[in-house]
Amino acid sequence: MAVSQLVCTLLLGVAQHAVxxxxxxxxxxxxxxxxxxxxxxxxxxxxxxxSWIEVREEVVAHTGxxxxxxxxxxxxxxxxxxxxxxxxxxxxxxxxSEIAVFAATWSARYETPAATELRLPTLxxxxxxxxxxxxxxPGPASVPSSPSPPEPTANPEVSPAEASPARxxxxxxxxxxxxxxxxxxxxxxMSIGVSGGAIRGLDSNTAPRLGVVVSAPLFLTNEAWLGRxxxxxxxxxxxxxxxxxxxxxxxxxxxxxxxxRRWERGQxxxxxxxxxxxxxxxxxxxxxETNFSYGRIDVALAPSGRVGWRSLDGxxxxxxxxxxxxxxxxRQLSASGTDxxxxxxxxxxxxxxxxxxxxxx
Numbered sequence: 221m222a223v224s225q226l227v228c229t230l231l232l233g234v235a236q237h238a239v240x241x242x243x244x245x246x247x248x249x250x251x252x253x254x255x256x257x258x259x260x261x262x263x264x265x266x267x268x269x270x271s272w273i274e275v276r277e278e279v280v281a282h283t284g285x286x287x288x289x290x291x292x293x294x295x296x297x298x299x300x301x302x303x304x305x306x307x308x309x310x311x312x313x314x315x316x317s318e319i320a321v322f323a324a325t326w327s328a329r330y331e332t333p334a335a336t337e338l339r340l341p342t343l344x345x346x347x348x349x350x351x352x353x354x355x356x357x358p359g360p361a362s363v364p365s366s367p368s369p370p371e372p373t374a375n376p377e378v379s380p381a382e383a384s385p386a387r388x389x390x391x392x393x394x395x396x397x398x399x400x401x402x403x404x405x406x407x408x409x410m411s412i413g414v415s416g417g418a419i420r421g422l423d424s425n426t427a428p429r430l431g432v433v434v435s436a437p438l439f440l441t442n443e444a445w446l447g448r449x450x451x452x453x454x455x456x457x458x459x460x461x462x463x464x465x466x467x468x469x470x471x472x473x474x475x476x477x478x479x480x481r482r483w484e485r486g487q488x489x490x491x492x493x494x495x496x497x498x499x500x501x502x503x504x505x506x507x508x509e510t511n512f513s514y515g516r517i518d519v520a521l522a523p524s525g526r527v528g529w530r531s532l533d534g535x536x537x538x539x540x541x542x543x544x545x546x547x548x549x550x551r552q553l554s555a556s557g558t559d560x561x562x563x564x565x566x567x568x569x570x571x572x573x574x575x576x577x578x579x580x581x
Contacts, residue, residue, distance in 0.1 A: 242293075248312045416573060433574070468504065469503070
């Protein structure tokens with residue numbers, strides 16, 4: 221008999237703390253989360269009857285961070301109450317444990333204040349009170365005692381309409397042991413990065429390129445589209461005039477506004493985009509009787525692509541990029557004393573490595 225009572229008590233405790241978890245999350249699944257919540261609940265903590273926890277998983281486009289948005293649904297009044305947002309880091313088991321800790325802590329702060337019943341006195345009662353007050357002679361003055369502290373009340377300002385379990389909720393975001401993230405705001409994240417690579421024309425030698433780049437989502441509602449602005453410098457390249465034993469060198473430095481589209485799969489990402497290049501071209505002669513030099517403004521179109529890997533926290537992105545620059549103006553070098561000319565490359569190929577650091581996530 222005692223064994224049966226013990227089994228019934230255990231089953232009743234499990235049923236009392238059973239939690240209904242729904243949602244589209246795959247890592248972790250709703251079932252994995254639901255299995256971890258009951259052992260964390262205290263005897264007093266519970267969720268309202270006919271309620272469920274909705275878990276919606278999201279991957280932030282520009283960083284690849286995984287987030288879980290939690291909300292509490294209630295069948296009675298069909299209200300949906302936000303519980304909070306968690307950043308998911310680590311394995312699926314780690315994420316399930318974090319969500320379970322947050323939900324259990326949230327339930328401990330759940331309040332259902334009782335509605336206060338207010339009864340107004342009748343006119344007859346008021347008249348009786350006036351008669352009693354006039355018939356009672358004033359007594360001797362008494363020394364006022366020190367006021368006693370007011371007794372705590374259960375949220376006296378909460379109206380009966382607000383006392384519904386699905387509407388009166390106190391979020392534990394300040395005390396939850398899980399890493400709770402604030403709700404999404406209108407702030408626009410951005411990244412700052414550096415890059416280094418090599419550029420080579422179809423018929424010229426190779427030169428290094430160094431650059432910096434700033435990127436930011438074009439739209440707050442679709443962070444897969446990025447706007448970026450690059451500033452870069454190419455080391456000088458040379459071309460020889462064989463008949464006069466002389467040479468010319470040129471270099472470019474410029475800025476490149478552009479747009480890119482980003483796709484992600486886990487920690488890997490791929491970007492495809494295009495830039496408009498505005499560059500200053502500097503040409504210098506060497507070995508001539510009269511060495512020449514001049515500067516020009518060049519314009520080019522530059523399609524490019526990147527493949528990269530992001531860190532677990534999403535703050536750092538490391539990438540390998542390739543691209544081409546198609547110059548809209550053809551530049552030709554000539555020198556006095558010879559009919560020989562040299563053509564600057566109209567198409568350059570670029571291979572580069574870089575890293576970005578994201579701010580304002």
